[in-house]
Amino acid sequence: MVILDSSSYIDTTAFAIKIEKKERALQGAMQSVDVSLHTYNGHQLDIGGFDLLIRYDRYALNVQSIDTGQFFSDCDWEYFTYRMQFYPDIPNSGDIRVISIADIYNDPPLTPGCFEVVDSVQLFTLNFLVTNDRTYECEFAPVILFWNDCNDNFLYSVDGEEQYLINDIYFYNKLKREYYRSPDDSIMPFPSKYGVHPDCDTLPDREKLIRLINGGIQIICADSIDSAGDINLNEIAYEMDDLNIFKNYFVSGDSVLTVNEYGQKHASDVNRDGLTLTIEDFVHMARVITGDANPYPGNYVNSTPxxxxxxxxxxxxxxxxxxxxxxxxxxxxxxxxxxxxxxxxxxxxxxxxxxxxxxxxxxxxxxxxxxxxxxxxxxxxxxxxxxxxxxxxxSNYPVYSLSQNEPNPVITSTEITFTVSEPQEVSLTIEQIIGDSEHRVMMFCPAGSHTYIFDASDFPEGEYRYTLTAVKEHDILSKMMLIER
Known part of the structure; x- marks a missing residue:
């Protein structure tokens, strides 16, 4: 096994296809992976098309879309398409074939404008939705080139007469967190991830000159997330956008957590008390943004007073x-x-x-x-x-309040509901506004909500007021109407 250090693939090759490797991907969130072509050491490569077969773990990643690259968008290449394929006998494997062609034989103004690769060109972008399956937590989901036969994975020359093939291949070792090159004796029969079979070399007009750097997506370990204050999960904590999302949560609920609900809730615990999406977190975040308070360190354990x-x-x-x-x-x-x-x-x-x-x-x-x-x-x-x-x-004491009686108007009886904020003596007085009829009841009530049933069968019709009087509170009154039975 040949280990790839930080500079070896640059110093020893002229051209390379790189599949991006993404770190710390959140589960349930979108993650894009660029596939690009690079030149090194002053070399230049002109191409007129490519045909690449991507393999990925479709249990870990779900393809949502594929974006065209720079050749198609900037150079007016004529053709870009992709096709996905799944295999019943390999249920977790998914393939995507991506093809793009310049077609130099079109008449102006449809003639493509550029073909050269200097430094780097983005060929296309794969947009994945990372699984919410927690068994994939901390896992690395490879995104690699794959070969089913000799006709997979090559670049065309501008005139389409030559094909440029993969010469050597590097994979990412998720345990050692480093790249390694597949050894020369690892060439396997098709299907294979190790490149073209030696029998393919006998085909004419083919040249092996491209290095392949495979990539993938490293799914984050939940216990390593320390995104406190980064509610929108853009890797910048304590922004006004973070505070606005937090404020909107208290009005509209979970529907505002559109990036990754689990990750955004975790990021809301800015006061480090282990409780997420609390109003105390909101106040602390606002004070941090204005410079009135400092963020708590990641290892801080707080108990909110x-x-x-x-x-x-x-x-x-x-x-x-x-x-x-x-x-x-x-x-x-x-x-x-x-x-x-x-x-x-x-x-x-x-x-x-x-x-x-x-x-x-x-x-x-x-x-x-x-x-x-x-x-x-x-x-x-x-x-x-x-x-x-x-x-x-x-602390959320019950609210001292008096509700409208139900039913109202009253025929024979009605319920009067009231709430006291702490244990105390209360009185409820019901009196006729025009007339002499009156009813009063005294009671001791613990903190909380209470309902008194008023029997109005012996009271004349008319308009009444009822008043709640508490020893430690002010009087509250409301009105009701008694009607003829």
Missing amino acids: VVSGSFRFNNGIFSVNSSLKLGALQLVVDGNVHPTLIADSVVMDYHFNGEQTFIFVTSFPIYPFSGDIVRLDSDKIYSIQMSDYSGNRV
Whole structure:
């Protein structure tokens, strides 16, 4: 076995076909592989076409498309095509035959404009989708030239009279992470990955002068990924594009993770607490981008502090106490809601997914906000996420609120639902607006949601108000209508 060092294939050959080798490919993501022709040491090669047979592992890689190269796009070569083939007896193998021809016999202006290779020319690009099958994690998926017979893998001269063949072949050793040249005695009968059989040398007008450097795709090991802050997975962390994707996630959900959902979620854990796609991660990322905080090192293990805070939902207005300085807020509200922003120096985005409205409030640069934040035309908040300005998690106490009774109008009875943010004594008062009828109930309620069933069978028809009074909160009131039975 001959090992290929960093310069040997340049120093000892004039021409080489190189199939690109890609590193750290994410599973479930697109990965392109260029196939190119190179000249070295001042040599020049003129060609008028090529016919190459590519073999790949179709369990690991799925061909999505093939892009034409520079000869076709820049030199007006006439013909470019490819054909894929699979073999029932070799289920994991896939072949792609790629053919391109200049055709110099066309009359102007259809005559091709160039044929020469100086330094390098991209012949074509293979676009693969890398498998999501986790058994392929850390594996190297070869992309190589393959021979079924003497008519595979050659370049044409400009006039088409000569064929340039592969002279020697290099493969990539995934264990040693280095290239090696196939030994001369490795020539095998067809089909073979080791080049043309000696019997093919007897055919006329053929010359062996091309070196082949095979390539492939190295699939990344999941535990080696440290892409924190690189939400769009372009290998540049903490960009505004990363922050915008993160912000859109809180409004539109997983649908914005279009590159690689697994990898993008992993990249979102910028505060290194082991939790992905949290609002605390968003705040820390925004502060890093503005220079207000530093990224955590890759080996850092963090435990995000939890701070307490109270918030209220009264008459459609969501607010937090003034001592709680928020960096970002997400609300998930029932129905198609059109919220109105109240707080200053912040921005709001929202999206209705068909059932619920997702609302996200923040600023850039991160600006602490509190007090009255947003007005909602709904009285049902399903969930709340809040982070303070420092990126600490705000504990999600239940929202102190009073819902509209159901049913309304009332015939015989109705349900009144309310929520208290902490254990306390509450009273519910129901009184006729014009009249003397009144009903009051006292109860001790733990934190959370509660429902009181009001029996209205002994109350006259008319308009009523009902008021929730809590020891540690302000009064909340709403109205109901009793109708004739």
